[in-house]
Amino acid sequence: MRGVIMHGPGDVRVEERVDPRIQEPTDAVIKIVATCVCGSDLWPYRGADTPDQQLMGHEYVGVVEQIGAEVRTLRPGDHVVGSFVVSDNTCSICAAGYQSRCVNGIFVDGGIGTQAEYARIPYADGTLVATPGRPDEDMVPSLLAASDVLGTGWFAAVTSEAGPGRPVAVVGDGAVGLMAILAARQLGAETIIAMSRHGARQELAREFGATEIVEERGDDGVERVKELTDGLGAYSVIEAVGSQESMMQAIRSTRPGGRVGYVGVSHDVELPGAELFFGLVHLHGGPAPVRRFLPDLIQLIWDRKIDPGKVFDRTMPLAQAAEAYDAMDKRMAVKVLLQP
Amino acid sequence: MRGVIMHGPGDVRVEERVDPRIQEPTDAVIKIVATCVCGSDLWPYRGADTPDQQLMGHEYVGVVEQIGAEVRTLRPGDHVVGSFVVSDNTCSICAAGYQSRCVNGIFVDGGIGTQAEYARIPYADGTLVATPGRPDEDMVPSLLAASDVLGTGWFAAVTSEAGPGRPVAVVGDGAVGLMAILAARQLGAETIIAMSRHGARQELAREFGATEIVEERGDDGVERVKELTDGLGAYSVIEAVGSQESMMQAIRSTRPGGRVGYVGVSHDVELPGAELFFGLVHLHGGPAPVRRFLPDLIQLIWDRKIDPGKVFDRTMPLAQAAEAYDAMDKRMAVKVLLQP
Numbered sequence: 001m002r003g004v005i006m007h008g009p010g011d012v013r014v015e016e017r018v019d020p021r022i023q024e025p026t027d028a029v030i031k032i033v034a035t036c037v038c039g040s041d042l043w044p045y046r047g048a049d050t051p052d053q054q055l056m057g058h059e060y061v062g063v064v065e066q067i068g069a070e071v072r073t074l075r076p077g078d079h080v081v082g083s084f085v086v087s088d089n090t091c092s093i094c095a096a097g098y099q100s101r102c103v104n105g106i107f108v109d110g111g112i113g114t115q116a117e118y119a120r121i122p123y124a125d126g127t128l129v130a131t132p133g134r135p136d137e138d139m140v141p142s143l144l145a146a147s148d149v150l151g152t153g154w155f156a157a158v159t160s161e162a163g164p165g166r167p168v169a170v171v172g173d174g175a176v177g178l179m180a181i182l183a184a185r186q187l188g189a190e191t192i193i194a195m196s197r198h199g200a201r202q203e204l205a206r207e208f209g210a211t212e213i214v215e216e217r218g219d220d221g222v223e224r225v226k227e228l229t230d231g232l233g234a235y236s237v238i239e240a241v242g243s244q245e246s247m248m249q250a251i252r253s254t255r256p257g258g259r260v261g262y263v264g265v266s267h268d269v270e271l272p273g274a275e276l277f278f279g280l281v282h283l284h285g286g287p288a289p290v291r292r293f294l295p296d297l298i299q300l301i302w303d304r305k306i307d308p309g310k311v312f313d314r315t316m317p318l319a320q321a322a323e324a325y326d327a328m329d330k331r332m333a334v335k336v337l338l339q340p
Numbered sequence: 341m342r343g344v345i346m347h348g349p350g351d352v353r354v355e356e357r358v359d360p361r362i363q364e365p366t367d368a369v370i371k372i373v374a375t376c377v378c379g380s381d382l383w384p385y386r387g388a389d390t391p392d393q394q395l396m397g398h399e400y401v402g403v404v405e406q407i408g409a410e411v412r413t414l415r416p417g418d419h420v421v422g423s424f425v426v427s428d429n430t431c432s433i434c435a436a437g438y439q440s441r442c443v444n445g446i447f448v449d450g451g452i453g454t455q456a457e458y459a460r461i462p463y464a465d466g467t468l469v470a471t472p473g474r475p476d477e478d479m480v481p482s483l484l485a486a487s488d489v490l491g492t493g494w495f496a497a498v499t500s501e502a503g504p505g506r507p508v509a510v511v512g513d514g515a516v517g518l519m520a521i522l523a524a525r526q527l528g529a530e531t532i533i534a535m536s537r538h539g540a541r542q543e544l545a546r547e548f549g550a551t552e553i554v555e556e557r558g559d560d561g562v563e564r565v566k567e568l569t570d571g572l573g574a575y576s577v578i579e580a581v582g583s584q585e586s587m588m589q590a591i592r593s594t595r596p597g598g599r600v601g602y603v604g605v606s607h608d609v610e611l612p613g614a615e616l617f618f619g620l621v622h623l624h625g626g627p628a629p630v631r632r633f634l635p636d637l638i639q640l641i642w643d644r645k646i647d648p649g650k651v652f653d654r655t656m657p658l659a660q661a662a663e664a665y666d667a668m669d670k671r672m673a674v675k676v677l678l679q680p
Contacts (some may be wrong), residue, residue: 098597280626
C-alpha cells in the first residue's frame with residue numbers, strides 16, 4: 001500500500017509500505033476512506049519535532065476489512081471513525097473518560113499511521129465507533145473531523161465549561177480552534193470571542209458561532225477580551241495553539257474562577273507558578289479523550305445537526321500529500337482532506 | 341494598640357500602633373480575640389519575600405467593637421470569623437464563589453494586619469461571618485483555623501474533588517496539609533495518603549483522617565503513591581507547600597484525569613507545559629476563597645463535628661510573637677496561636 005512518510009522538515013513523500021494485517025485478536029484492519037493533515041503534523045514539518053520516519057497521520061474514517069477473533073462490536077464492511085489514540089475503553093482511566101491516557105493506550109501516529117490506504121487498529125472495540133450505516137459522501141468530511149479536531153475542540157469546550165451565560169474566548173484560529181467555537185455554540189454559549197487576524201478564518205469562525213472577533217494579540221488581546229466581558233475576562237477560554245504566547249494569552253484572558261481548556265500540543269511552554277496561583281483559574285487539557293465524545297458526535301453529524309466538515313477547505317488525493325502539507329504550512333488551507 | 345511588625349528576615353517585633361477606626365461606612369473595627377502565625381508568614385521571615393513593614397497577620401477571630409453606618413449583618417458584640425481576603429461578597433466573582441479575587445478584594449496582610457489588638461475590616465458584611473453566639477473558650481482555636489488553614493485545606497479538598505471512591509494524596513504536612521486531610525475525610529474520602537517524614541505531624545495526620553503515610557519524596561514518593569493506588573496515582577492530590585519540588589510531586593502523583601488542588605503559596609515555580617499536557621490532570625488553586633466555606637465550617641465547628649483547632653500545638657501571648665515565629669520556622673510547632 002501507499003502511505004505518507006516524513007523524511008525531514010519540509011520533506012514529505014508518499015511511499016510503498018507492506019499492507020497491515022491482523023496481529024492480535026483485538027485488532028481490526030480498516031481501509032482508509034478519508035484522512036487528513038493535522039496542525040500537530042506541522043510541528044515536525046517545521047523542524048520543531050524530529051520526524052520519526054513512521055507512517056504519518058492519526059485522523060481517519062474507514063471501512064472495516066478484517067477483524068481479529070475477539071472483536072465484538074464491529075463487522076467487516078462497517079463504516080468506522082476512530083480516535084487518534086488507541087484505547088481499550090475498559091480500564092479505569094478509560095472508564096473515567098480519559099481514553100487518551102488508557103493504560104494500554106497507543107498514539108496512532110506513533111507507529112500506526114493513517115495517511116495511508118490501510119491501517120491496523122489495535123483494541124478495535126475500544127477505539128473505533130461504527131456509524132449507523134453507510135454515510136453519504138458529503139458527510140465523510142464531518143465524520144473525519146470527529147476523529148480529532150472536532151473531538152479535540154469539543155473536549156476543550158466541555159472542560160472549559162462553555163455554556164449558557166458564560167462568555168467564551170478561543171485562542172487559535174486553526175481547525176481545532178474553529179471546532180471549539182462550534183462546540184461552544186452547541187453547548188449553549190451566547191458570547192464566543194474568536195481571536196484571529198485571518199480574514200477567511202474569521203468568516204469560518206462566525207459561521208461556526210463566533211459572535212466577536214479580536215485581532216489583537218498578547219496584552220492587547222487580553223485587554224480586548226476583558227472589554228468584551230465586563231472587565232472580568234472570559235469564563236471559558238480555549239487554547240488551541242500550544243505556544244508560550246498563546247498559553248499566557250489564554251490564562252490572562254480568563255476571569256478568576258474561570259476555566260482554561262488547553263489542547264494545542266505544548267511546545268517550549270513554561271508556566272509561571274505565582275501568576276497561575278494568583279490568577280485562580282482552572283487549567284485542564286492535553287490530548288483529548290476523543291473516544292469519550294465520538295458516539296455523540298457521530299450522532300450529531302448523522303442527524304445533520306452540525307456540519308464540522310466545513311473546516312476542510314481543500315481535498316486532494318493521498319498522492320499529493322506533500323502539497324497538502326505545504327498548503328497548511330503556508331496557511332493557504334485551514335485543513336486538507338486526503339483521499340487514499 | 342500593640343501589633344506585630346517584621347523589620348527584616350528573622351526580625352519580628354511587637355510595637356505600638358495607632359488604634360484603627362471606622363473609615364468607610366462598610367467598615368467594622370474588631371477586637372482580636374485570637375490570631376496566629378501562618379506558614380506564608382515564614383516566606384518573608386526566611387528572606388524569600390521582602391517584608392513590607394506593615395502589620396503582620398491575616399487570621400483572626402474577634403468581637404465587633406464598632407460598625408460603619410452601612411453594615412447590616414453585624415452588631416457590636418458579635419463574635420466573628422473573617423477570611424484573609426476582604427471581599428464585598430456581591431460582585432460577580434464573589435457570586436461565583438471566588439471571594440479571594442473579589443473585584444474589591446484586599447489581602448488582609450497587605451495593610452490591615454491581625455497580629456494586633458484591633459483591626460479595621462473593610463466590607464465587613466462581605467468578609468466577616470458571625471458565630472451563632474459567644475463561643476466556648478475551647479472552640480476558639482477551631483474558629484481561628486477556619487479563618488485560613490481550614491478554609492484553605494477545605495478549598496483544596498473540594499477543588500481536587502476529594503470524596504468517596506477517590507484516593508487522595510496530600511503533599512505538605514504543615515497546618516494547611518493537615519486541614520486538607522480533615523477536609524478530605526469529611527468529604528468522604530476513604531484512602532488518604534499523607535506525605536510526611538515528621539513523627540508528630542504524622543500522628544496528627546492520622547488523627548485528622550490519613551490512612552497511609554508516605555515518607556519518600558520526589559520520584560520515590562510518586563512511586564509509593566502509585567503503589568498505593570493500583571499503579572494509577574491518586575485521583576485527588578492536594579499541594580500545600582508551594583515549591584517546585586512539591587508541585588511536581590503533586591502533579592506526578594495524580595492519575596490522568598485526576599485533580600491537583602494547589603494552595604501552597606507559589607515560590608519560584610515554573611511548570612513544564614509538555615509534561616502538564618501529556619499528564620492530562622486538572623490543575624486549580626491559588627488563594628482560597630475561604631469566605632465561600634466559612635458559614636458551613638463555622639457550623640461544623642459549632643456543632644462539634646470537627647475539631648480543626650488541634651492543629652495549634654502552642655499558644656502564646658501576642659507579646660511573644662517573635663518566639664512564635666521562631667518556633668514555626670524551626671518546625672518546633674505546627675502552628676502557634678497568639679492571644680492579644
